[in-house]
Amino acid sequence: MSSSDKSKAKLSQWDALMLESLNAYGWSKEERLRRIHAGELPQDESKFKFDYKLLTASAASDPATFEEAVYNGYQIKFSTLRGISSWLLLALGEEAELSLEPGQESVSAKLTVEERDRLASTLSYGWVIHGEHTGPADEKSAYRVEPLNRL
Known part of the structure; x- marks a missing residue:
């Protein structure tokens, strides 16, 4: 792990998957972050059936980490x-x-x-x-x- 990886925001695997799934909507990083914080997210009809309320809750519990993840990338805490x-x-x-x-x-x-x-x-x-x-x-x-x- 490089020193730059140590400072990366850490997300759960599920939060990372939900965040990546929102890329399909073509929103800017600013719009994606605004929608996540406001809870203005679509109903997921994919095979994953994401409950985006959980993403909104994660973002609310640690807004700085979540903003860092959206703007500068993240590392998954535990991958499977x-x-x-x-x-x-x-x-x-x-x-x-x-x-x-x-x-x-x-x-x-x-x-x-x-x-x-x-x-x-x-x-x-x-x-x-x-x-x-x-x-x-x-x-x-x-x-x-x-x-x-x-x-």
Whole structure:
């Protein structure tokens, strides 16, 4: 973890997923933050069935952290395999492949260099991204996310 990661706002995985899901509405960061604080959020009709009242409550409990997360990014406090897969879909629009075979648990996806870096900065401690980028930075390469230590 770099020193810049230590100062990043920390969000729960669920709050991060809800925040990323709001990107689909195309609101500016200012508008998104205003709507979250005001509780002026849509009914979620996605497979996730987010209850955005919970996001409003989280933002109200720690407004400074939440504002930091919206404007400057965040790190998830505790990531899970399914959460990483969901984050990739919501944040990057990337369908990931989930492997749940014991001892081989991982999430695989094709990402650009910028997407890979964003994922790396968002993951909680305890995860590692494997794979080397081939070709131009804006082309996608295969990466695999897995636990740093296996039990």
